[in-house]
Amino acid sequence: MVKRRKRYLIAIIVTLIITLSYQLPSYGNRWFEILIQGVQILQITQLSDADEVKLGEKINQQLLESGEVKLNRDREINGYLDKMGQRLAQSSDRPNIPYTFLVVNDDSVNAFATMGGFVYIHTGLMVKADNEAELASVVAHEIGHIVGRHALKQMRQQAIAQGVMTATGLDENEAIQIGVEVGLRLPRSREAEKEADQLGLANLKSAGYAPIAMITFMEKLLKLSESGTLTILSTHPATSERIVKLREAIDPVTANQGDGLNSKEYRRQIQSLL
Incomplete structure (x- = not known):
């Protein structure tokens, strides 16, 4: 009888700890991690910046190891994109996480972002841009997705839809797989796109780029889509x-004011891609 009562008591305590880990992740989740002894469970809705960056790193690793993303190794091109990206990141509404800007060796016109500051720009998109400001507008838009934590929100929705989200959170391996899908294939919602545009435009302006570039590049994408499907529009x-x-x-009076409209200089910077 005493042993049975002890078992009941232990069961009740474990249940309470699991409940606390879900409702009070700031400290309850640590108790739960001790109990499960190494099994990684993520509270997607309340992921810290540090944990989001770690998850982004693991998603990036999966993208590269799977072969679905092949990076361009040209140091000058990567340095050029990184310099531009860091300029935008520091003037964004979320400058306190590390950002990683990666050139993807792919002729398709596409760009995407995952969580934790990872932004991927295809070489095909870099070639289609007429100037640095147009490229910067795409990078700013993708940073906008990171600022709005859109990938995390979409990951949570997908986990619920797939039935893999539990009361305690989401298994890390499941999170990585869903993160890959969200980054590469799943369309953003209209609300997320609208917010990323707003955040991206504000970022573009604050970084000193001409805001008109965001419109001219989108108009170019729309025109290209008439002759075929563009991955980025899907x-x-x-x-x-x-x-x-x-x-x-955008105020038409100041639309063309700012950096990045010199097409000749831009072509010089991406010469190795042409």
């Missing part, structure tokens, strides 16, 4: 609506 929907909203948000 994951970044409602381009026509977004252009209208951006035109409303």
